Amino acid sequence: MTIKTRFAPSPTGFLHVGGARTALYSWLYAKHNGGQFVLRIEDTDLERSTQEAIDAIIESMKWLKLNWDEGPYYQTKRFDRYNKLIDEMLADGRAYKCYCTKERLEKLREEQMKRGEKPCYDGHCRCSQEQHSPDEPYCVRFKNPTEGTVKFHDHIRGDVEISNRELDDLVIRRTDGTPTYNFCVVVDDYDMGITHVVRGEDHVNNTPRQINIYKALNAKVPEFAHVSMILGPDGAKLSKRHGAVSVMQYRDDGFLPEALLNYLVRLGWGHGDQELFSVQEMIDLFDLDTVSKSASAFDLNKLKWMNNHYIKTLDPEYVASHLEWHMKDQKIDYSKGPALSSIVKAYAERCSTLKEMAEQCRYVYEDFTELDEAASKKWFKANTPEVLTRCLEKFAAVSEENWKAENLHPVVESVAQEMEIGMGKVGMPLRIAVTGRGQSPGIDVTMELIGKSKCMERIERVRDMLAGAN
RNA sequence: AUUCCCAUCGUCUAGAGGCCUAGGACGAAACCCUCUCAAGGUUUAAACACGGGUUCGACUCCCGUUGGGAAUGCCA
Numbered sequence: 001m002t003i004k005t006r007f008a009p010s011p012t013g014f015l016h017v018g019g020a021r022t023a024l025y026s027w028l029y030a031k032h033n034g035g036q037f038v039l040r041i042e043d044t045d046l047e048r049s050t051q052e053a054i055d056a057i058i059e060s061m062k063w064l065k066l067n068w069d070e071g072p073y074y075q076t077k078r079f080d081r082y083n084k085l086i087d088e089m090l091a092d093g094r095a096y097k098c099y100c101t102k103e104r105l106e107k108l109r110e111e112q113m114k115r116g117e118k119p120c121y122d123g124h125c126r127c128s129q130e131q132h133s134p135d136e137p138y139c140v141r142f143k144n145p146t147e148g149t150v151k152f153h154d155h156i157r158g159d160v161e162i163s164n165r166e167l168d169d170l171v172i173r174r175t176d177g178t179p180t181y182n183f184c185v186v187v188d189d190y191d192m193g194i195t196h197v198v199r200g201e202d203h204v205n206n207t208p209r210q211i212n213i214y215k216a217l218n219a220k221v222p223e224f225a226h227v228s229m230i231l232g233p234d235g236a237k238l239s240k241r242h243g244a245v246s247v248m249q250y251r252d253d254g255f256l257p258e259a260l261l262n263y264l265v266r267l268g269w270g271h272g273d274q275e276l277f278s279v280q281e282m283i284d285l286f287d288l289d290t291v292s293k294s295a296s297a298f299d300l301n302k303l304k305w306m307n308n309h310y311i312k313t314l315d316p317e318y319v320a321s322h323l324e325w326h327m328k329d330q331k332i333d334y335s336k337g338p339a340l341s342s343i344v345k346a347y348a349e350r351c352s353t354l355k356e357m358a359e360q361c362r363y364v365y366e367d368f369t370e371l372d373e374a375a376s377k378k379w380f381k382a383n384t385p386e387v388l389t390r391c392l393e394k395f396a397a398v399s400e401e402n403w404k405a406e407n408l409h410p411v412v413e414s415v416a417q418e419m420e421i422g423m424g425k426v427g428m429p430l431r432i433a434v435t436g437r438g439q440s441p442g443i444d445v446t447m448e449l450i451g452k453s454k455c456m457e458r459i460e461r462v463r464d465m466l467a468g469a470n
Numbered sequence: 471a472u473u474c475c476c477a478u479c480g481u482c483u484a485g486a487g488g489c490c491u492a493g494g495a496c497g498a499a500a501c502c503c504u505c506u507c508a509a510g511g512u513u514u515a516a517a518c519a520c521g522g523g524u525u526c527g528a529c530u531c532c533c534g535u536u537g538g539g540a541a542u543g544c545c546a
Contacts, residue, residue: 009546010546012545012546044545044546045545048545049546105543112471113471118471118473118542119471119542140544160475161474166472170544171543171544172544180543180544180545180546181546182546185546201475201539201540202539202541202546203540203546204474204475205473205475205542206546208474226475228476228539229539233480235538237539263482266482267482267483269483270482270483270484270494271484275482275494275496292482294539295476295538296482297482299480299481301481301496301497302495302497303496304496305497308508347508348509349509350509352508412505416505423504424504424505425505427505428505430505431505431506438507439507440507441506441508444505
């Protein structure tokens with residue numbers, strides 16, 4: 001049997017990291033088993049579904065490189081199919097028309113709550129003999145079995161069993177004629193040949209109802225895996241007030257898809273002591289049956305650590321292609337300076353995000369007027385003009401084409417030696433002069449990146465400024 | 471209220487009855503390295519929610535308590 005999984009988000013908002021993890025697990029399971037992965041948009045809620053959300057979900061999936069073999073399918077395009085089945089069920093009594101008004105249902109619920117009962121539809125129209133005129137509005141309810149229990153084996157949770165007495169007759173077609181989610185998923189998963197349904201934990205309670213529908217449709221029941229929730233750092237359900245929740249926000253904040261994927265796969269799953277997984281390793285090693293049952297808290301620090309790891313270890317050209325996005329985002333014109341891959345090489349170890357990297361390397365491409373105050377105060381001494389002057393003299397002797405870190409480093413060293421001061425007393429004033437900041441990559445590589453003419457200009461300017469002040 | 475689900479360091483996890491004096495990672499602390507900031511290296515602190523069973527033996531199995539979460543929609 002070919003394994004076929006799907007990811008079926010409802011387009012009511014952006015792709016949440018929780019949804020992304022579910023999609024990843026589903027995708028990995030299919031890939032691991034040489035199966036197929038389907039993307040389906042569950043847009044039966046006409047009120048809340050938006051094209052904007054559909055676009056955002058697709059963009060997120062593409063950014064994460066979670067490619068799908070089929071789809072995207074849209075439930076709204078399959079209404080005829082659902083309604084045909086519902087009509088058939090209506091005809092042979094697997095479903096029935098319900099004329100109950102909202103008011104009656106509300107009252108019923110209130111009374112049940114008051115009595116301390118679980119609010120459930122009472123089956124009023126299931127057995128009613130009332131006559132209704134053809135133009136009276138109605139919805140359609142599924143005739144759920146009243147006896148017995150529903151059992152299923154969940155790949156993550158194990159065996160789950162619930163009594164049919166807990167389940168009421170759910171609405172499968174609204175009064176306005178549109179079918180509802182619990183019915184559509186079943187029909188879709190059946191029609192599309194889904195063998196394994198991997199989805200969020202919030203669907204565990206719906207599963208028994210859906211299994212009953214599968215049976216009513218005489219369809220093969222797929223296997224299930226319900227993935228737990230993702231919590232914020234405070235243990236509450238992860239939401240916007242915790243910071244970034246949408247996949248695109250992580251892109252905007254400077255994360256690499258490789259890092260997000262690795263972080264997400266480890267959040268709820270492990271393979272011994274291994275922390276770092278390439279996508280191929282994930283595919284080879286991932287297993288639904290060992291996914292953690294409990295909810296897990298999102299730890300931004302660990303994601304940052306992983307992001308830094310991938311910034312350092314992935315091909316600099318590749319990382320640069322992502323950095324490019326942030327350079328544009330921050331409106332830094334990088335066309336007249338060093339290649340972005342050389343920025344990646346120099347800044348990788350000191351940046352946990354690409355957004356930071358873009359911010360930090362700005363002075364390589366643009367001039368600045370302000371110098372970091374704290375750093376200046378700490379490192380600019382009485383002898384600084386002399387230090388800078390000596391550097392300037394020696395740097396002048398280095399040609400443009402020899403303006404390389406390995407040739408610049410000896411200059412700094414020799415100035416320190418000649419003046420009998422530490423490297424820091426030379427390097428730091430230089431760094432501040434050339435970058436305007438108190439921190440940067442090694443002073444030699446930094447100067448190489450900035451280039452000779454700009455370095456000379458900047459050093460001179462600061463030297464003159466300090467000399468003038470004395 | 472009812473039903474279902476969950477429970478190992480602050481966080482993510484390893485652990486499928488003896489391998490556990492509970493391992494790793496992030497974070498934290500300390501030290502080393504060092505031209506800054508990082509990165510890197512070494513080290514330290516830090517957990518089996520509680521109570522009963524079962525067993526020669528329980529982090530691991532069972533029951534209960536407590537604490538979280540979800541569902542009970544003509545949302546998905």
